[in-house]
Structure formats: structure tokens, C-alpha cells
Amino acid sequence: MSVSHLVVSADDIHELTASLTTAADALSTSSLDALVFLNQSAIIASGSVIEALGASASIQRLRIELTSANVETLSASGNLAAARMLTEDLLLAGQI
Amino acid sequence: MVWSSRDPGAGDPGSIRHQAQVRTILAESISQTSVVAVQSVVTAQGTAEWTGLGATAFFETAAGFLPEIAVILSGLENDAAALYAYATEVEAIKNDAFALTSTESNVTSDLYRWNQKLSSLESLAFSSIDPADKAENLQEQQRYEGLIQGATWTIRDIGRQWDELASRRTSADSACIARLTSGSSRGGLSTASDSVGLSGKALLDYLAGLSATELAILLAQHPELADQIASIDSATVSQWWASFDDPQQPGLVTATQQSLISGIPFVIGNLNGVPLARRVDANKLNIAAARDELADQLAVEVAAQDPDNARIIELQGQIAVYYGLLNDTMTFYDGENVEVTITGHNIIYFDADADAIAEYSGLFDPITGGVPSTVHSLGLYIPGMKSTLESFGDEVERSEAFVNEYKASVAMITWKGGTFATESNMAWGPDAAALGSKLEFFSHSLYGMPPNVDLVGMGYSYGGAVLGNAEAAGLDLARSIQISGAGMGYNVTSLADYPNSSNAPHYSFMAPEDYTVGLSVGLNAGDLGHGASPVEMPGVIRLETGWLDIDNQSLGQVTGHEAIWDGKSTAHRQMERVLTGGKVELYAEPEYIITYAGPPVATNPILDPDYKPVWQDVPGGSP
Numbered sequence: 001m002s003v004s005h006l007v008v009s010a011d012d013i014h015e016l017t018a019s020l021t022t023a024a025d026a027l028s029t030s031s032l033d034a035l036v037f038l039n040q041s042a043i044i045a046s047g048s049v050i051e052a053l054g055a056s057a058s059i060q061r062l063r064i065e066l067t068s069a070n071v072e073t074l075s076a077s078g079n080l081a082a083a084r085m086l087t088e089d090l091l092l093a094g095q096i
Numbered sequence: 097m098v099w100s101s102r103d104p105g106a107g108d109p110g111s112i113r114h115q116a117q118v119r120t121i122l123a124e125s126i127s128q129t130s131v132v133a134v135q136s137v138v139t140a141q142g143t144a145e146w147t148g149l150g151a152t153a154f155f156e157t158a159a160g161f162l163p164e165i166a167v168i169l170s171g172l173e174n175d176a177a178a179l180y181a182y183a184t185e186v187e188a189i190k191n192d193a194f195a196l197t198s199t200e201s202n203v204t205s206d207l208y209r210w211n212q213k214l215s216s217l218e219s220l221a222f223s224s225i226d227p228a229d230k231a232e233n234l235q236e237q238q239r240y241e242g243l244i245q246g247a248t249w250t251i252r253d254i255g256r257q258w259d260e261l262a263s264r265r266t267s268a269d270s271a272c273i274a275r276l277t278s279g280s281s282r283g284g285l286s287t288a289s290d291s292v293g294l295s296g297k298a299l300l301d302y303l304a305g306l307s308a309t310e311l312a313i314l315l316a317q318h319p320e321l322a323d324q325i326a327s328i329d330s331a332t333v334s335q336w337w338a339s340f341d342d343p344q345q346p347g348l349v350t351a352t353q354q355s356l357i358s359g360i361p362f363v364i365g366n367l368n369g370v371p372l373a374r375r376v377d378a379n380k381l382n383i384a385a386a387r388d389e390l391a392d393q394l395a396v397e398v399a400a401q402d403p404d405n406a407r408i409i410e411l412q413g414q415i416a417v418y419y420g421l422l423n424d425t426m427t428f429y430d431g432e433n434v435e436v437t438i439t440g441h442n443i444i445y446f447d448a449d450a451d452a453i454a455e456y457s458g459l460f461d462p463i464t465g466g467v468p469s470t471v472h473s474l475g476l477y478i479p480g481m482k483s484t485l486e487s488f489g490d491e492v493e494r495s496e497a498f499v500n501e502y503k504a505s506v507a508m509i510t511w512k513g514g515t516f517a518t519e520s521n522m523a524w525g526p527d528a529a530a531l532g533s534k535l536e537f538f539s540h541s542l543y544g545m546p547p548n549v550d551l552v553g554m555g556y557s558y559g560g561a562v563l564g565n566a567e568a569a570g571l572d573l574a575r576s577i578q579i580s581g582a583g584m585g586y587n588v589t590s591l592a593d594y595p596n597s598s599n600a601p602h603y604s605f606m607a608p609e610d611y612t613v614g615l616s617v618g619l620n621a622g623d624l625g626h627g628a629s630p631v632e633m634p635g636v637i638r639l640e641t642g643w644l645d646i647d648n649q650s651l652g653q654v655t656g657h658e659a660i661w662d663g664k665s666t667a668h669r670q671m672e673r674v675l676t677g678g679k680v681e682l683y684a685e686p687e688y689i690i691t692y693a694g695p696p697v698a699t700n701p702i703l704d705p706d707y708k709p710v711w712q713d714v715p716g717g718s719p
């Protein structure tokens with residue numbers, strides 16, 4: 001880790017990653033299940049429309065889940081960097 | 097649901113609107129929370145004092161989420177708009193159909209009534225004799241005939257209106273489907289560019305048009321595509337991959353290539369024709385995923401709180417192996433023989449489910465990502481039976497010994513492309529033949545290798561049989577050595593059984609007292625056995641295994657199945673010479689002395705004080 005990393009505090013990075021966690025939560029905790037059609041939904045519209053909607057919903061659901069997971073991963077990597085930085089700070093301060 | 101021409105408004109507009117509303121609410125939530133949060137991180141890059149490579153990657157990755165989320169928002173908003181419009185039109189059709197039904201019912205009722213009246217008037221006309229009454233009756237009949245005619249026209253017009261409603265419903269369905277399957281809804285996965293029916297270059301080009309997320313979605317929905325892509329020939333893949341190179345920045349992994357690596361690492365990590373260095377990039381992701389999967393399993397086992405759970409130890413061991421593959425550091429040599437340390441193993445083939453792995457020991461060419469032209473010999477080492485993912489590191493160390501000795505002029509591949517035999521099936525020919533076919537297929541990963549590089553097969557024990565089978569399947573080699581090999585390949589009887597390597601020099605050796613392979617080599621009983629013996633088949637040059645320490649013969653001869661790997665031994669030098677070129681010592685044939693009291697006694701020629709080695713040059717090798 002280069003010295004230049006030390007000009008920012010671990011808390012700053014935690015703040016950044018907290019935003020990402022919020023972003024990931026909003027992506028993953030929204031009513032994703034509503035995007036998946038139940039069987040009875042076939043009575044609400046033409047079968048061909050329901051089929052197209054179901055396929056789109058499936059793609060969108062996967063897209064949301066993958067993006068959410070990627071955001072979470074970045075957040076975790078930021079927290080890891082912050083933890084390492086904090087350790088270095090403490091080492092420099094002679095507390096470890 | 098199937099609507100009919102008599103019910104073109106079938107369906108539930110309220111429920112359709114509800115589905116639209118779900119998407120609108122979700123889009124608003126993502127827009128107001130996720131987009132704002134990610135944007136705040138991206139904006140912070142301008143003010144944060146966190147610098148360095150880690151920070152750059154962090155902010156770049158965060159910025160990359162914005163277009164991904166934009167596609168999600170576009171899809172949700174597009175679908176919501178499509179559904180709102182569809183609900184409105186279905187509702188309008190439903191209302192018009194209701195009105196038309198009412199009109200049709202009234203007209204039909206009138207028509208029935210008027211027909212009844214007309215029939216009655218016609219009956220009266222026959223019975224009446226009064227001319228005035230007859231005239232009035234006739235006038236009435238004509239009036240009703242007019243009404244009936246008008247009603248008939250109306251019914252005919254109603255039929256036309258039903259047809260119009262059906263046409264409107266057809267149009268509404270089509271318009272909604274078109275929007276739901278468009279790029280606005282599905283991004284690169286719209287049906288306009290559907291992968292169905294594509295193959296070869298067209299399929300590869302389709303993949304290159306997708307984002308990493310879309311690639312992952314596509315393979316999740318169509319896992320069969322993985323095999324389809326893997327079967328594309330390496331020349332086509334190589335040209336396709338190179339078409340995304342940036343001529344201004346040779347060697348740089350471009351955005352399209354990175355999307356492919358990130359989106360479908362399982363495919364790219366094992367795809368013949370993709371530069372080896374990029375396969376390594378992809379396999380790092382695959383190994384990390386496999387490690388995480390094992391970590392999840394470990395968490396479940398640990399939660400069970402069973403102190404005698406052997407599975408915990410097993411999982412911890414496997415996780416440690418994957419951790420090492422990702423984090424170990426190794427030192428190799430560049431073209432100037434300057435040491436370069438890399439982090440993480442060069443895994444060029446990885447399939448945890450298939451128990452398969454292959455590692456490249458050496459540096460890659462920084463421009464091509466493949467074998468550098470400074471390499472003169474590329475060894476392809478196939479270890480023996482009972483090789484596992486856990487023991488694979490020990491096998492790689494055997495390969496690294498050659499690289500460390502010859503530095504930039506030698507690179508090695510250690511290949512364990514599937515489940516290797518154990519004692520129970522070590523002599524089963526078809527199993528080794530199946531692995532041989534996989535090895536031959538894997539060799540296509542070396543497409544485009546510089547022409548000055550000699551590919552040298554090195555099969556040890558059971559791995560010798562796998563190597564022979566690969567040659568029988570078409571593996572092309574500059575030369576090979578059977579290291580205490582178990583056989584030349586299932587049903588192989590001569591070098592002529594190797595379609596592409598029959599003219600390559602083939603070497604072999606086996607040490608005295610090798611009871612692991614020596615007792616069964618050459619066995620051929622149906623499916624039991626691995627073909628001809630490597631130390632007896634005509635055309636194969638048998639080499640001497642010699643001394644444990646070339647410089648200290650007092651330590652004795654190499655004997656058994658393992659001592660050949662001693663770096664100071666004659667046997668190891670023989671392997672080095674076959675790999676790199678140079679003089680090899682031919683096998684010293686024993687003489688058999690007839691005795692009166694027992695079986696013939698074999699002499700041990702190298703123990704004879706007058707023993708003089710017979711040398712032979714290995715063709716090819718270092719220039």
C-alpha cells in the first residue's frame with residue numbers, strides 16, 4: 001500500500017461504502033418478487049403478452065440481482081481497504 | 097389467456113395497471129436511492145483524498161454501475177409505459193365490445209320480433225278477403241320488410257365492428273410485445289439480437305455486443321451456450337478476440353474483452369483461442385467463486401456444531417488451496433532472464449465441478465498474452481494417478497523446477513484436466529483415453545504459439561497413458577518422454593497410431609524396482625491396460641535412469657517409482673535434456689546370465705567399472 005493511501009481516513013472510505021450499501025439495498029430489497037408473474041397472471045392479458053412480460057421480468061430481475069451483488073462486492077472491498085488502512089494507522093501510532 | 101373475436105376485450109386492465117405500477121414504484125425507488133447513492137460515491141472521487149491504484153479501481157467500478165442501473169431503470173420505465181398503454185387499450189376495447197354486445201342484442205331482439213310480425217301479417221293476408229285490409233296488410237309487410245332489411249344491415253355492420261375490435265386487440269398485443277422485447281426493455285438482450293440459432297463467429301460477435309451483466313444473464317438463462325461456445329475452433333476465437341485489441345495500446349485488456357472476462361469467466365477461462373493470460377484473469381474469478389461457494393458450505397457445517405465433522409477439515413483444506421492459487425507469489429524470468437514476481441498462479445484451465453485444472457509456469461508475452469518467443473521449450477506435464485486439486489501444487493513444483501533451471505527459455509504446463517484414476521481403476525484404458533481426448537482438446541489453447549517453441553509431452557506414470565491417448569487423439573508434439581509411463585495409450589501398438597506425432601522423437605525410461613508401474617505396464621486384456629509398454633514399443637528410445645546423484649554415485653542407483661524426480665539424479669537430467677535438447681544417455685541393456693540353480697540373472701551394466709554411457713543427441717530443443 002502506497003503512502004498516498006494514508007492521506008484519507010478509514011472513516012472516509014467507510015462513508016463511501018455505506019452509500020454503496022444503501023444503493024445495493026435499494027436494488028435488492030425492492031419488491032423484486034412482484035416482477036415474477038404468478039400462474040394466475042395468465043388471466044389478465046393475452047398469453048403472448050404475458051410471455052413477453054415474463055421474459056422481460058426475468059431478465060430485469062437477474063440484472064437487478066447481479067448489479068446489487070456487484071455493488072455489495074465493491075462496498076465490501078472498500079471496507080476491506082478501510083480496515084487495512086486503519087490497521088496501518090494504528091501501527092504507525094504504535095497502538096498495535 | 098386467449099381472447100376470441102367475440103371477446104376481444106378479454107383480460108383485466110386493473111391487474112395490468114398493477115403490474116405497470118409495480119415497475120413504476122421500483123424504478124422510482126432505485127432512481128431516488130441507488131442512483132443517488134452511487135452518484136454520490138462517484139462525485140466524491142473529485143474531492144476524496146484517497147488515492148492510489150486501489151482508489152482508482154474503486155471509483156472506476158462505482159462509475160461503471162451508473163450505466164448498468166440506467167439500463168435497469170430504462171427497462172422498468174419502458175415496461176410500465178407499455179403496460180399502461182396496453183391496459184388503456186384493452187379497457188377501451190372491452191368497453192366498445194360491451195356496447196357492441198348491447199347493440200347487437202337489441203338489434204337481434206328487434207329482428208326476431210319483426211320477423212315474427214311479418215310472418216303473422218303474411219298469414220293474415222291469405223285469410224283476408226277484404227281488398228282494403230289486404231292493401232293495408234301489404235303496406236305493413238313492406239314496412240316490416242324494410243325494418244328487417246335495416247336490422248340485417250346493422251347486424252352485418254356489427255360483425256364488421258367485431259372484426260375491427262379483434263384487429264385493435266391484435267395491434268395492442270403486438271405493440272405491447274414489441275415494447276416489452278425491445279432494447280429499451282432488455283438492453284442488449286432484446287429479441288432483435290437474439291442468440292437463438294447463432295453459431296461460430298456470429299455467436300461470438302453477439303456476445304461481444306453485450307455488457308458483463310448481460311453476458312451473465314444470457315448464460316444463466318441459456319447454460320447450453322457454454323458448450324456451444326467452447327466448441328468454436330480456436331482460430332476463429334483467436335481472430336475474434338484480437339479484433340477487440342486496441343492497436344494504440346497493444347497488450348491492454350480493452351473494455352469489450354474485460355466485459356467478456358467479467359461476464360462469463362467460466363467460458364472465457366477455458367476457451368481455446370483466448371490468450372492464456374486472459375484465461376488466467378477469468379479463472380481468478382472462477383477460483384474466487386469456487387472458494388466462496390466452499391466458504392458458504394463451511395459456514396453451514398460449522399453452524400451444525402459437530403466437533404467430529406470431517407467435512408469441515410476437508411472444506412478448510414480446499415479453501416486453503418484456492419486461497420493459495422489466488423494469493424501465492426511466484427518468481428519467473430523475463431526475456432532478459434530478469435526475475436519478475438507475480439501474485440496468483442497462472443491457471444489456464446479450471447473447472448471445479450469437473451475436478452480439472454491446468455497451470456502455466458512462466459511469464460506470458462506482455463503483448464500477445466501467450467507463450468513468449470523467448471521460450472524455446474514448452475513442457476506439457478501430466479502427473480500420475482491419484483492427482484487431485486489438493487495435490488496439484490506438488491505437481492506444479494515439479495514443473496517449476498525445470499523453469500527455475502532454464503529460466504526464460506523454458507515454460508511448463510501442468511495439466512490435470514479431470515478426475516485421475518485411483519488404485520481401483522488405474523488400469524482401466526477407456527478412462528485414460530477419455531482424459532487423453534480432453535488433453536488433446538486443451539492443446540488447442542496453444543493456438544498461435546510462436547513457431548520456434550517446441551511443445552514437449554512429459555507424462556508420468558498414469559499421466560504417461562493419458563499423454564499417449566492424447567497423441568492417439570491427435571495431439572501434436574515436437575517430442576515426448578514417458579516418465580515411468582503406464583502405457584502408450586489405449587489400444588496403441590505403434591507410433592503409427594499417433595496421427596500427428598508419429599514422426600516426433602519419443603523417449604521413455606523406467607527405473608529398476610519400479611513396482612508401481614513396472615509390474616503392470618504392457619498389460620492389455622480387453623479394456624484393462626494402456627496399450628504398448630513405453631519401454632518396449634518399437635520406435636521409442638529408452639533412456640537410462642542412472643544414479644541418484646550424478647556427482648556422487650556412492651549414493652546408488654535410482655530405483656522405484658519416485659526417485660526419478662530427485663533433481664540431482666540422472667533421470668531428472670534425462671528429462672531436462674528431452675525438454676530442452678542436448679545429449680541423453682541411452683538405456684544400458686542388462687545381460688541375462690544363465691545359472692544352473694535358478695532363473696537367469698540380469699546384470700546391472702552401470703555398476704560395471706568399465707561401463708561407458710552411450711549418448712544420443714535430442715533433436716530440436718534450444719537454438
